Amino acid sequence: MDKLDPPQVEIVGQLQAISNGHDTEVLISVLESVGWDIQKAAEFIFDGDLSTNRPIITPVAAFDVDDSQQSITPAGQNVSRSHNVGHLRTMWDALISIFAMPIHLLSSLLRFTFSTLRIPFPPLHFAGANSYRALRPSTTDPRNAADRWIRALEEETGAFPINCSRSPAAVVTGAHAGPSTSRRHAYIAENLEDSARVLPDFFSGSYEDVLDICQRDGRVACIILVSEEHDDVAEFKRSTLTDPAFVKTMHDNNFVVWGGDIRDRDAWSASQKLQATTYPFIAFLALQPRRNHSPAAQSNSSPILTTLSRHQGRSVPDTAPTSARSLVQHLEQQLLPRVTPFLTRHKTLIQERERDRILREEQDRAFKDSARRDSERVAAKIHAERLEAERQQRQQAETREKEERHRMEQERREKYELLRMDWRRWMRKSLVPSSVATSGPSVRIAVRLPDNERVVRAFSPSSTLTALYAYADSKLIPSNLRPEDDPEHAPSTGLDGIDGLDTYIQRHSDGPTAWWGFKLALAYPRREIKWEASKCLRDIDGLQDGGQVVVELHNGGRVSSPNDASDDEYDTESD
Incomplete structure (x- = not known):
């Protein structure tokens, strides 16, 4: 401490008061690491990290200060004092430093003595221009701190926020009601009487949120x-903050109102940024054009958040800087006429930009919807074309498969017909001559062919039904196939003769009728003569003495038979 300058000693004492008596050497180390900035040092301490010397950088809003018309003298005359505020503050800080130095030295000596004797030493607080009571825990959320301060203000003043208060019935009847906790009812600002005790509609959020609202919505903040260490704060709460005219003026002009106790970190940070020197303290902020620019440059440049006026000190009498009457006069006669035109233009510009943004979004949404519908139509068309192509492919595949089956079936039929033709020609050469009756009794049988040709042949009574079928089958051989070219042997090896043919027919998978390809039937009365192996003609009812049979061909499962012929040329002979 002996090596420090008087201002540094003062800063160390203030930091000790804030931090509840931390070790001096540690505090000096922290202050040196942050360039002797008491705000950064306090934030560093309350963050709970004293083991490192890293500096804490706190973002500070860069505000223009427009205090040209802010002060109101007790006589009611407006006098600019922006040029001497800094000088008065410097003089005040110097006086405080002179008077505070002995106390800080004595406090340091006592603290060293008590710490040597291991006796708890209570922290000493000295209320100076820049000294504050110990901050509340740094873990408190700014929004929770603001809400707690608003509720405490409601309980202390017995008033209610203008938009979150007791029921309208209570206002009309004058019935007493306690502080609002549910905040379900609201005053009607148009029917607000001067005797009503109301509070501004405080914003329950952080100081930085208020600045964001001002910049986004173009509102006045x-x-x-306040500081509970100042005696003027209680009267300020009861008189100014509950004044109906002051509250209604801010409500009608859509102010965003924010407040707090500097014991809370967020409020203390705001006091440092707004350069508050005493309490209660009120500042009005809003967007304003940048200074030192031509009107054309101002129209093209973005506005900056500006401190319009600051008011601090006593709230009584009515001419005091923070009295409700002085503040209402300042708002109605100076601040609002000065900032309203620009803010109106700025809000109009914001609304136009918002409309343009909404219009662009709607256009983009319509474009996306149209593109989506077009994409869906294209996708549906592609899908339909793909389905049609697949259907055509399946149809073509089925057609090819059907044609292939038909071709194979045709080839099979052709092969079968060739084979059957070989059997017919072999039967014509080998079986039909042997069935002719040469001597003795005979059976004359007339055969009506499918083309209505009628042939007659004499068979031996001992001839089998196979010989009759073979004779009828041989008559189906085309005329271009000559008998002398008929094969000597049956198409299947080892099946020569009628017995071999019977064996071959019985082995046929589709049955005798399918192999022969036709049926024989008596002409009248019609009766089918089914083929049976080794069955003699004399054993067939209707053919013992001869007769007439008809050849009926199979046609795709249907039997086609020629018209029955007359028996004019039919003779039955017997021995």
Whole structure:
């Protein structure tokens, strides 16, 4: 401490008061690491990390200060004092430093003595221009701190926020009601009487959120800071913050109102940024054009958040800087006429931009919907074309398969017909001559062919039904196939003779009728003569003495038979 300058000693004492008596050497180390910035040092300490010397950088909003018309003198005259505020503050800090130095030295000596004797030493607080009571725990969320301060203000003043208060019936009848906890009812601002005790509609959020609202919506912000160590704060809460005219003025002009106690980190940070020197403190902020620019440059440049005016000190009498009457006069006669035109233009510009943004979004959405519908139509068309192509492919495959089956069937039929033709020609050469009756009794049988040709042949009574079928089958041989070219042997090896043919027919998988390809039937009365192996003609009812049979061909499962012929040329002979 002996090596420090008086201002540094003062800063160390203030930091000790804030931090509840941390070790001096540690505090000096922290202050040196942050360039003797008491705000950064306090934030560093309350973050709970004293083991490193890293500096804490706190973002500070870069505000223009427009205090040209902010102060109101007790006589009611507006006098600019922006040029001497800094000088008065410097003089005040110097006086405080002179008077505080002995106390800080004595406090340090006592703290060293008590720490040597291991006796707890209570921290000493000295309320100076820049000294504050110990901050509340740094873990408190700014929104929770703001909400807690608003509820405490409601309980202390017995008033209610203008938009979140007791029921309208209670206002009309004058019935007493306690502080609002549910916040389900609201005053009607148009029917607000001067005797009603109301509070501004405080924003329950952080200080940085208020600045964002001002920049986004083009609203005027009212920042209210208090310190419980100042005696003027209680009267300020009861008189100014509950004044109906002051509250209604801010409500009608859509102010965003935010307040807090500097014991909370967020409110203390706001007091440092707004350069508050005493309490209660009120500052009005809003967007304004950048200074030192031509009107054309101002129209093209973005506005900057500006401190329009600051008011601090006592709230009584009515001419005091923070009295409700002074603030209402300042708002109605100076601040609002000065900032409203620009804010109106800025809000109009914001609304136009918002409309343009909404229009672009709608156009983009319509374009996307149209593109989506077009894409769906194209996809549906592609899908339909793919299905049609697949259907055609299946149809073509089925057609090819059907044609292939038909071709194979045709080839099979052709092969079968060739084979059957070989059997017919072999039967004509080998079986038909042997069935002719040469001597003795005979049976004359007339055969009506499918082309209505009628042939007659004499068979031996001992001839079998196979010989009759073979004779009828041989008559189906085309005329271009000459008998002398008929094969000597049967198409299947080892099946020569009628017995061999019977054996071959019985082995046929589709049966005798399918192999022969036709049926024989008596002409009248019609009766089918089914083929049986080794069955003699004399054993067939209707053919013992001869007769007439008809050849009926199979046609795709249907039997076609010629018209029955007359028996004019038919003779039955017997021995």
